[in-house]
Amino acid sequence: MRGARLARPVILSIIGLIFVAGCAAGGGTVKVALQEWSVVPDKSEVTAGSVVFEVTNDGPNDVHEFVVVKTDLAAGALPVDANGVVDEAGGGMEVIGEIEDVEVGASGTVTLDLAAGSYVLLCNIWSDDEQEAHYQEGMRIAFTVK
Numbered sequence: 001m002r003g004a005r006l007a008r009p010v011i012l013s014i015i016g017l018i019f020v021a022g023c024a025a026g027g028g029t030v031k032v033a034l035q036e037w038s039v040v041p042d043k044s045e046v047t048a049g050s051v052v053f054e055v056t057n058d059g060p061n062d063v064h065e066f067v068v069v070k071t072d073l074a075a076g077a078l079p080v081d082a083n084g085v086v087d088e089a090g091g092g093m094e095v096i097g098e099i100e101d102v103e104v105g106a107s108g109t110v111t112l113d114l115a116a117g118s119y120v121l122l123c124n125i126w127s128d129d130e131q132e133a134h135y136q137e138g139m140r141i142a143f144t145v146k
C-alpha cells in the first residue's frame with residue numbers, strides 16, 4: 001500500500017521534469033538550399049541544442065556537399081590548400097558534421113548538437129574537371145548559434 005501511494009507523486013514529478021527539459025531545449029530545424037554558387041539557410045541563427053539541417057541541392061548542374069564548421073574565423077577566411085579547398089583539419093576551425101555528395105534535386109538531413117558560437121556553413125567540393133573549389137566560388141555563409 002505504501003508503495004502505491006508514493007508511485008503517483010513520483011510519476012508526476014518525472015513527467016514534470018521531462019516537460020521542463022523539453023521546454024528548455026533549444027535547437028530547431030534549418031532548411032538549407034545548396035546551389036551554384038551559394039549556401040542559403042532559411043535562418044541565420046538558432047539557439048543552442050539539437051539542430052536539424054534539411055539540405056537540398058538546387059543545382060542546377062553540380063553535386064554539392066554540406067559542411068558545418070565551428071570557427072571564429074570569417075566565412076571567407078578559413079584555412080585552405082593550394083587549390084583553395086578548405087583544409088578540414090586546419091587551425092582555428094572544427095568540422096562538426098557534414099553531408100557528403102548531394103546529387104542535384106536530392107536532399108539530405110543531419111542532426112547536430114550545437115553549442116553557442118559562430119559557425120560557417122559551406123560546400124567543400126573540388127571539381128577536377130573545372131578546376132574549381134566550390135568554397136572559392138562563394139558556397140559559404142556565416143551562421144550563429146546563440
Ligand SMILES: [Cu+2]
Binds near residue numbers: 064123124134
Ligand atoms: Cu558545391
